Amino acid sequence: MDTRALLSLATVAETGSFSRAASALGFTQSAVSQHVAGLERTAGTPLLTRRPTVAPTSAGREFLRHARQILAHEQAARAAVARVTGRDQDTPVSVAVTPATEHLLPVAGRLAAVMVDDAAAAAAALTSGRADVAVVDGVAAPRDPLPGSGPDLVVRVVAEAPIGVLLPVGHPLAGRPGLDLASLTDARWLDTARTTCSTSELSSAARLGLRLGAAYSGTSAGTVAVLVRAGHGLHAAPADLVPPDGLAIVPLTAPRLVHRTEVRVHASPRAAVLALADAVGAAR
Amino acid sequence: MDTRALLSLATVAETGSFSRAASALGFTQSAVSQHVAGLERTAGTPLLTRRPTVAPTSAGREFLRHARQILAHEQAARAAVARVTGRDQDTPVSVAVTPATEHLLPVAGRLAAVMVDDAAAAAAALTSGRADVAVVDGVAAPRDPLPGSGPDLVVRVVAEAPIGVLLPVGHPLAGRPGLDLASLTDARWLDTARTTCSTSELSSAARLGLRLGAAYSGTSAGTVAVLVRAGHGLHAAPADLVPPDGLAIVPLTAPRLVHRTEVRVHASPRAAVLALADAVGAAR
C-alpha cells in the first residue's frame, strides 16, 4: 500500500472532487482516479460514491479513519527523525497553545504558534509532529492527568489552582463559603467549550450533566464575565482569580477539581525546544 | 512511502538480520536490503546499524515507533472494511480476554480467543483489528472508565463490585469493618500485574505507591489465595467474592474503587459479534 494513494483518497474526500484533489496535489485527474481505483481494488469494495456527488461510502469512512492515521504517522515519523538527527535546528519551534495560555509564550525567539482548543487537541498535535511543545490548560481532579496526556511526553506543571464558581455578586449563592457542584446541576450554565474552565471541560471532569443556558463559542474571559454578570448562566474559574467587577468566585468543595496549566514536550526534545519550555515554566 | 518497505524494516529490526527477515517475508535478501536503503535515503539518515549487529539507531527507533503504528493501521483498515462489507461472516469471531474473564466465554460457537494482560492491551487489540470483541476486567473509580476505553467503542458493563483487601483470618486488620488504602501503603503487598485486582492496577487506579513483597507473575486466583494465606503480602479482590478458606475480605472504604467487567465492541459490529457480546453479557 502506497501512502500517496491514501493521500489522494483523503484529498478527494475532503475536496469532494477528483479534479480539485488532483490540482491540489500536483497530479493529473487521471492519476488520482487510478489511485482511488487501485485502493478500491485491494479493498474489494467501492470507497467513494461518484454520482451524484463524490463522497465516502460507509466502507470508505472506516477506511479513511485509518488512512488519516497512517498519513499523520508518516509525517510524525519524518518529524521524529528530524528531531533526533538535529536537522531541525534552524526551523522555528512550533508550540501548540490553548486559548488561555497564549499570553505565556515569550514574545522573542523564533516560534510558530499552533492554536488548539483543548489539551486533547494539543496532544494530537504533539504526537503527529505538528507541534514540538504544548502549553495547555484544563480541568481535572487534583492527581489526574489532563486529557490527552500519554507516555513519551514529559509534563511539567506550570500552575494549579482549585476551581470556583463565577457568580454575579447579587446571586443568592454568592455569599456561601463553598459549593457542591452536584447541587448546581439544575442551575443554568454558560455553554462554553473553548474558554478557561469551560463548562464542557467542567462537566466531563466532574462526570455530571449540567443544564446549559446561553452558548458562547469564543475564548474571551472578559466576555464570559459580561455574560455571567448579565445572568445568562454560571461559569467556572480558577479560585485564585481576582474576581472581575460585579462578580464573586465561590470555591467548589465537591468534587475536588483543579484548573491546571502544563507544558508538555516530547521525551527527546532538541535544545531550542527545552529552552522554550523552561521559559514558559519560569514566566508564570 | 510503501508499507512493504516498512514491513521489511520492522521485520529486520525484530529478527536482527536482513536474511532472516527476507525469508520470513518471502523476499530475497537483496530486496529487503533495497527496502531499508530506500527508507534511509528518504529519511536522510541511517535507521539500522549493520555491524557488529543489526539494530535500530536512535533515529531508527523513533521511525519504527511510527512505522509499527502505520502497519497496525493498515491491517485495521482492511479489517474495518471487511467488517462493514460483511465479507467476514464466516470467519470466527475474535475475542480479546483478560485472564480473569476467560471463563465468561461461551464454549459453543466459532470464536478465537486472544489472550491479553489488561484492559489497555485489549483496547489496542480492538483498535488494531486483531479482535472483534473484548471482555476485560479492571480496577477504576466507580464512574471512571477502565484504562484504554475510547471513542468508537461501545462499552457494556457486565459486573461491578466494590474492592476489598484479602487478608489471612488471623491478621490484626481482618476484623475491621472497613479499611483506608492510604493507611496500608506500608503494608507488604503481593507484586502482581496479571491477576484479578492486581496490585499494579490497584496502585495506579488509587494513585498510591504500595510497598511490594513477593512477586507473582501468573494469573491464578488460587495461587494468590495461597500466597496471601502464607503471609507473603496483601492483595485486593472484589468485595463480593466468597473468601477462600482461611482468608477474609475487608472492604476498602477509601479511595472508593470498584472491580468492573466490561464487554467492548466496535461501534459497527457484525451480527455474529453482537450475538457473542450479548451472550457474555447475559452469562454474567
Next chain:
DNA sequence: TGCGTGGATCGGGATCACTTATACCCGGAC
C-alpha cells in the same frame, strides 16, 4: 439535440521493484 462538466479509460514512455549473480566486509581457523 447539442454542450459543458467531471470521472473513467486507453496507449505509451519513464520509472520502479523485484530477481539473480556477484562484489564486498569482517571475524575466525589454520
Next chain:
DNA sequence: GTCCGGGTATAAGTGATCCCGATCCACGCA
C-alpha cells in the same frame, strides 16, 4: 597471511507500475 563462511551491498536485467496526454462516456442542462 590466507582462506573460508556468514552476512550485507551492489549491478544488471526484466516485468510490473506509475503517471501523463488524449479520449471516451455519463449525466445535467438549455
